[in-house]
């Protein structure tokens with residue numbers, strides 16, 4: 001499609017986009033379990049006003065926009081506090097969980113090279129670790145040891161220990177891991193990394209803005225943050241359960257000395273001193289400012305309220321699913337993630353992907369994932385009003401598709417075009 005010869009008016013633009021959006025997921029109704037996390041009307045109002053203020057700003061150079069430098073340092077200080085990083089933890093904002101993970105892997109590689117002379121770096125991951133770690137290995141030239149998880153879906157410490165060696169620069173665990181929502185045995189994994197002088201990363205992209213508030217609310221939470229010895233980096237996504245618009249995450253290091261392995265500094269070209277914390281050059285101010293705004297608008301009280309609603313809703317979902325013949329919840333999810341699959345013995349009658357298709361036809365959106373074939377839900381506060389409708393539709397869909405199998409076995413966490 002060529003660019004229009006004569007530009008469209010604002011009204012034409014808005015009408016065209018409204019038509020395009022008509023088939024998009026209806027997250028505003030609480031019917032999408034993932035991808036958009038709705039903090040409610042006051043969060044929208046604040047984020048939208050601040051987005052307009054910062055729509056054009058660029059954090060490439062914080063001498064031009066000192067407010068964005070302050071925003072980054074205040075967001076990181078708040079997150080350091082949430083992660084119990086004491087006086088030493090230090091981080092940078094990134095564009096999302098993937099960029100935080102890319103930087104965690106790159107930092108581990110640099111540290112291995114500088115402190116241990118490692119030229120063929122390796123990392124040890126549970127099979128549940130996010131795809132972004134494999135992307136990082138591909139980008140940055142690390143060898144991956146991917147280790148099967150235990151029956152309860154948690155990382156298998158002994159099996160991972162057998163893959164750790166003198167070239168290991170990074171060991172990874174998640175809090176919680178994405179596929180089944182369980183928290184890996186972080187203290188044991190971090191000790192494993194420490195035993196060879198490697199970094200340990202807790203991937204709290206999902207849990208970073210949930211687990212601290214669950215703990216404050218009195219839920220039991222397995223250890224995962226900087227209170228665990230040996231944890232060197234943690235990723236926490238503000239654009240997930242931090243309820244900020246897309247494009248905001250933090251990578252936090254235990255201290256500034258470790259953070260130095262993240263950054264890139266260069267001045268041997270014709271354009272002058274170039275210092276860069278992460279992958280981007282030009283850095284949109286909008287997601288940084290809206291993240292700051294949503295965090296400060298919600299505060300501890302707001303996050304405790306939203307966390308309580310999310311966890312109640314996730315537990316209601318799990319309980320409802322367990323009450324439907326032919327379905328099971330995988331593992332014992334500890335926070336806001338719930339993954340459902342066909343119950344053992346029902347494989348001939350219930351195809352979970354056919355159930356997913358039937359749900360989608362009724363306006364619900366859950367990711368297909370596997371192995372094993374399953375449907376993933378990230379539950380957040382915005383899903384609360386819809387949860388009873390969901391369970392009713394889920395029960396109806398299971399009955400409607402009984403005996404049917406769909407030929408489409410594809411999964412769809414992320415797409416290209």
Ligand SMILES: *Cc1c(COP(=O)(O)O)cnc(C)c1O
Nearest residue numbers: 096097098130177178203205206
């Ligand atoms: C979402 C997620 C990521 C990746 O984050 P993006 O913001 O989608 O790039 C990494 N790890 C976990 C556990 C996640 O849930």
